[in-house]
Amino acid sequence: KAGVxxxxxxxxxxxxxxxxxxxxxxxxxxxxxxxxxxxxxxxxFLFEYFSETQRNKGNFPGRFSGRQFSNxxxxxNVSTLELGDSALYLCASSWGTASKAFxxxxxxxxVV
Amino acid sequence: xxxxxxxxxxxxxxxxxxxxxxxxxxxxxSDYYLFWYKQPPSRQMILxxxxxxxxxxxxxxxxxxxxxxKAAKSFSLKISDSQLGDAAMxxxxxxxxxxxxxxxxxxxxxxxxxTL
Numbered sequence: 542k543a544g545v546x547x548x549x550x551x552x553x554x555x556x557x558x559x560x561x562x563x564x565x566x567x568x569x570x571x572x573x574x575x576x577x578x579x580x581x582x583x584x585x586f587l588f589e590y591f592s593e594t595q596r597n598k599g600n601f602p603g604r605f606s607g608r609q610f611s612n613x614x615x616x617x618n619v620s621t622l623e624l625g626d627s628a629l630y631l632c633a634s635s636w637g638t639a640s641k642a643f644x645x646x647x648x649x650x651x652v653v
Numbered sequence: 654x655x656x657x658x659x660x661x662x663x664x665x666x667x668x669x670x671x672x673x674x675x676x677x678x679x680x681x682x683s684d685y686y687l688f689w690y691k692q693p694p695s696r697q698m699i700l701x702x703x704x705x706x707x708x709x710x711x712x713x714x715x716x717x718x719x720x721x722x723k724a725a726k727s728f729s730l731k732i733s734d735s736q737l738g739d740a741a742m743x744x745x746x747x748x749x750x751x752x753x754x755x756x757x758x759x760x761x762x763x764x765x766x767x768t769l
Contacts, residue, residue, distance in 0.1 A: 572755055574755060574756065574757070576757075576759075583759060583760075583761050583762065584744065584757075584759040586756045586757065586758070589755060589756060597755075597756050599756070629696060631698060633698070633757070635755055637755075641700055641703060642700070642755065642757065643700065644690075644697055644698035644699075645697070646695065646696060646697040647696050647697065649696075
Protein backbone atom coordinates (compact mmCIF):
# COMPACT_ATOMS: atom_id res chain seq x y z
CA LYS A 542 0.00 0.00 0.00
CA ALA A 543 1.43 3.38 -0.95
CA GLY A 544 2.06 5.83 1.85
CA VAL A 545 1.11 9.48 2.15
CA UNK A 546 2.56 11.42 -0.77
CA UNK A 547 3.32 15.10 -0.58
CA UNK A 548 4.34 17.21 -3.55
CA UNK A 549 6.53 19.03 -4.17
CA UNK A 550 9.24 18.02 -1.70
CA UNK A 551 11.03 21.37 -1.89
CA UNK A 552 9.85 24.81 -2.88
CA UNK A 553 11.41 28.26 -2.96
CA UNK A 554 9.11 31.25 -3.25
CA UNK A 555 9.43 35.01 -3.02
CA UNK A 556 7.68 37.15 -0.43
CA UNK A 557 4.22 38.17 -1.58
CA UNK A 558 3.73 35.15 -3.84
CA UNK A 559 1.28 32.37 -3.20
CA UNK A 560 1.91 28.65 -3.03
CA UNK A 561 -0.12 25.45 -3.25
CA UNK A 562 0.99 22.21 -1.63
CA UNK A 563 -0.53 18.83 -2.36
CA UNK A 564 -1.14 15.75 -0.25
CA UNK A 565 -2.37 12.36 -1.45
CA UNK A 566 -3.47 10.21 1.49
CA UNK A 567 -3.20 6.48 1.88
CA UNK A 568 -5.87 4.76 -0.18
CA UNK A 569 -9.09 4.50 1.81
CA UNK A 570 -8.17 7.22 4.29
CA UNK A 571 -10.74 9.98 4.52
CA UNK A 572 -9.11 12.35 7.00
CA UNK A 573 -6.23 14.63 6.03
CA UNK A 574 -4.54 17.00 8.47
CA UNK A 575 -1.86 19.60 7.87
CA UNK A 576 0.89 20.70 10.25
CA UNK A 577 3.56 23.38 10.11
CA UNK A 578 6.95 22.60 11.64
CA UNK A 579 9.44 25.35 12.43
CA UNK A 580 12.46 25.44 14.76
CA UNK A 581 10.88 28.22 16.81
CA UNK A 582 7.25 27.11 17.09
CA UNK A 583 7.62 23.36 16.71
CA UNK A 584 4.76 21.37 15.23
CA UNK A 585 1.54 23.31 14.92
CA PHE A 586 -1.80 22.11 13.62
CA LEU A 587 -3.14 23.99 10.60
CA PHE A 588 -6.40 22.26 9.70
CA GLU A 589 -8.12 18.94 9.14
CA TYR A 590 -10.40 17.80 6.35
CA PHE A 591 -12.72 14.84 6.39
CA SER A 592 -14.88 13.87 3.41
CA GLU A 593 -14.27 17.26 1.77
CA THR A 594 -15.31 19.23 4.88
CA GLN A 595 -13.02 21.20 7.16
CA ARG A 596 -13.58 19.81 10.64
CA ASN A 597 -10.99 21.67 12.63
CA LYS A 598 -8.76 24.67 12.16
CA GLY A 599 -5.68 25.81 14.03
CA ASN A 600 -4.70 29.33 15.00
CA PHE A 601 -3.32 30.56 11.69
CA PRO A 602 -4.21 33.67 9.68
CA GLY A 603 -6.68 33.51 6.82
CA ARG A 604 -3.78 33.45 4.34
CA PHE A 605 -3.63 29.75 5.07
CA SER A 606 -6.41 27.78 3.46
CA GLY A 607 -7.06 24.28 2.27
CA ARG A 608 -9.47 22.00 0.57
CA GLN A 609 -10.12 18.33 0.02
CA PHE A 610 -11.32 16.69 -3.13
CA SER A 611 -13.72 13.79 -3.56
CA ASN A 612 -10.79 11.35 -3.89
CA UNK A 613 -9.54 12.58 -0.47
CA UNK A 614 -6.52 14.34 -1.94
CA UNK A 615 -5.94 17.64 -0.21
CA UNK A 616 -4.28 20.90 -1.06
CA UNK A 617 -3.24 23.74 1.14
CA ASN A 618 -2.67 27.23 -0.12
CA VAL A 619 -0.73 30.08 1.41
CA SER A 620 -1.25 33.51 -0.10
CA THR A 621 0.90 36.63 0.28
CA LEU A 622 3.86 34.66 1.56
CA GLU A 623 5.93 36.04 4.42
CA LEU A 624 9.46 35.10 5.47
CA GLY A 625 7.99 33.51 8.60
CA ASP A 626 6.07 31.02 6.47
CA SER A 627 9.32 29.20 5.75
CA ALA A 628 8.78 25.79 7.29
CA LEU A 629 8.33 22.09 6.77
CA TYR A 630 4.68 21.41 6.00
CA LEU A 631 3.54 17.95 6.96
CA CYS A 632 0.41 16.15 5.91
CA ALA A 633 -1.10 13.24 7.83
CA SER A 634 -3.87 10.88 6.81
CA SER A 635 -6.04 8.53 8.78
CA TRP A 636 -9.07 6.39 8.12
CA GLY A 637 -11.16 8.03 10.80
CA THR A 638 -11.04 9.93 14.06
CA ALA A 639 -9.82 7.14 16.29
CA SER A 640 -7.37 5.59 13.90
CA LYS A 641 -3.62 6.11 13.64
CA ALA A 642 -2.31 9.03 11.64
CA PHE A 643 0.38 8.42 9.02
CA UNK A 644 2.56 11.24 7.82
CA UNK A 645 4.05 12.12 4.48
CA UNK A 646 7.65 13.24 4.02
CA UNK A 647 6.68 16.88 4.02
CA UNK A 648 7.19 19.86 1.77
CA UNK A 649 10.05 22.15 2.67
CA UNK A 650 8.98 25.70 1.82
CA UNK A 651 11.55 28.47 1.79
CA VAL A 652 10.38 32.06 1.38
CA VAL A 653 13.05 34.54 0.28
CA UNK B 654 -6.57 23.51 25.75
CA UNK B 655 -4.30 20.53 26.01
CA UNK B 656 -0.54 20.90 26.36
CA UNK B 657 2.29 18.41 25.99
CA UNK B 658 5.67 18.92 27.65
CA UNK B 659 8.93 17.17 26.88
CA UNK B 660 11.53 18.41 29.33
CA UNK B 661 14.54 16.64 27.81
CA UNK B 662 15.76 18.49 24.69
CA UNK B 663 18.50 15.92 24.13
CA UNK B 664 19.31 12.43 25.34
CA UNK B 665 22.15 10.07 24.59
CA UNK B 666 22.32 6.28 24.87
CA UNK B 667 24.90 3.68 24.03
CA UNK B 668 24.06 1.02 21.52
CA UNK B 669 22.32 -1.98 23.13
CA UNK B 670 21.46 0.00 26.25
CA UNK B 671 18.05 1.20 27.44
CA UNK B 672 16.83 4.80 27.46
CA UNK B 673 13.65 6.45 28.72
CA UNK B 674 12.19 9.62 27.21
CA UNK B 675 9.83 11.66 29.36
CA UNK B 676 6.54 13.31 28.48
CA UNK B 677 3.89 14.99 30.59
CA UNK B 678 0.61 16.43 29.42
CA UNK B 679 -2.21 18.51 30.72
CA UNK B 680 -5.85 17.91 29.92
CA UNK B 681 -9.26 18.02 31.54
CA UNK B 682 -10.54 15.22 29.32
CA SER B 683 -10.89 11.67 30.54
CA ASP B 684 -10.69 9.90 27.21
CA TYR B 685 -7.85 10.52 24.81
CA TYR B 686 -4.95 8.97 22.93
CA LEU B 687 -1.24 9.43 23.42
CA PHE B 688 1.44 8.79 20.83
CA TRP B 689 5.16 8.72 20.35
CA TYR B 690 6.40 9.68 16.90
CA LYS B 691 9.94 9.40 15.59
CA GLN B 692 11.33 11.90 13.08
CA PRO B 693 14.65 10.80 11.54
CA PRO B 694 16.78 13.11 9.37
CA SER B 695 14.53 12.25 6.41
CA ARG B 696 11.92 14.38 8.26
CA GLN B 697 9.08 11.88 7.87
CA MET B 698 7.13 11.37 11.08
CA ILE B 699 6.90 7.69 11.93
CA LEU B 700 4.42 6.37 14.48
CA UNK B 701 6.26 4.44 17.17
CA UNK B 702 3.54 3.56 19.64
CA UNK B 703 -0.01 4.49 20.65
CA UNK B 704 -1.77 4.34 24.02
CA UNK B 705 -5.50 4.63 24.64
CA UNK B 706 -6.19 6.43 27.91
CA UNK B 707 -8.98 4.03 28.91
CA UNK B 708 -6.56 1.09 28.83
CA UNK B 709 -4.60 0.50 32.00
CA UNK B 710 -2.16 -1.84 30.30
CA UNK B 711 0.93 -0.14 28.92
CA UNK B 712 1.40 -0.42 25.17
CA UNK B 713 4.42 -2.24 23.75
CA UNK B 714 5.80 -2.54 20.22
CA UNK B 715 8.85 -4.79 20.03
CA UNK B 716 11.72 -2.84 21.69
CA UNK B 717 9.47 0.14 22.48
CA UNK B 718 7.22 0.35 25.50
CA UNK B 719 5.50 3.08 27.44
CA UNK B 720 4.89 3.82 31.09
CA UNK B 721 1.47 5.46 31.17
CA UNK B 722 0.53 7.06 34.47
CA LYS B 723 -2.92 8.59 33.94
CA ALA B 724 -3.28 10.22 37.36
CA ALA B 725 0.14 11.81 37.07
CA LYS B 726 -0.46 12.67 33.40
CA SER B 727 2.83 11.11 32.47
CA PHE B 728 3.66 9.10 29.37
CA SER B 729 7.27 8.00 29.03
CA LEU B 730 8.83 5.95 26.23
CA LYS B 731 11.35 3.22 26.95
CA ILE B 732 13.61 2.03 24.16
CA SER B 733 15.36 -1.25 24.92
CA ASP B 734 18.43 -2.62 23.15
CA SER B 735 19.00 0.73 21.42
CA GLN B 736 20.17 0.63 17.83
CA LEU B 737 21.93 3.21 15.67
CA GLY B 738 18.76 3.51 13.63
CA ASP B 739 16.89 4.75 16.69
CA ALA B 740 18.74 8.06 16.49
CA ALA B 741 16.10 10.69 15.72
CA MET B 742 13.83 13.35 17.17
CA UNK B 743 11.07 11.85 19.25
CA UNK B 744 7.79 13.67 19.71
CA UNK B 745 5.10 12.94 22.24
CA UNK B 746 1.60 13.78 21.03
CA UNK B 747 -1.94 14.00 22.40
CA UNK B 748 -5.25 13.60 20.67
CA UNK B 749 -8.76 13.87 22.06
CA UNK B 750 -10.99 10.84 21.74
CA UNK B 751 -14.21 12.79 21.76
CA UNK B 752 -15.79 14.64 18.88
CA UNK B 753 -14.92 14.21 15.28
CA UNK B 754 -11.61 16.03 15.04
CA UNK B 755 -8.28 14.25 14.98
CA UNK B 756 -5.92 17.12 15.78
CA UNK B 757 -2.60 16.11 17.31
CA UNK B 758 -0.95 18.34 19.90
CA UNK B 759 2.81 17.79 19.97
CA UNK B 760 5.52 18.35 22.51
CA UNK B 761 8.74 20.13 21.59
CA UNK B 762 10.64 16.92 20.99
CA UNK B 763 13.66 15.08 22.37
CA UNK B 764 16.69 14.51 20.17
CA UNK B 765 18.07 11.03 20.82
CA UNK B 766 21.69 10.24 20.00
CA UNK B 767 22.86 6.64 19.88
CA THR B 768 26.58 6.08 20.37
CA LEU B 769 28.77 3.05 19.77
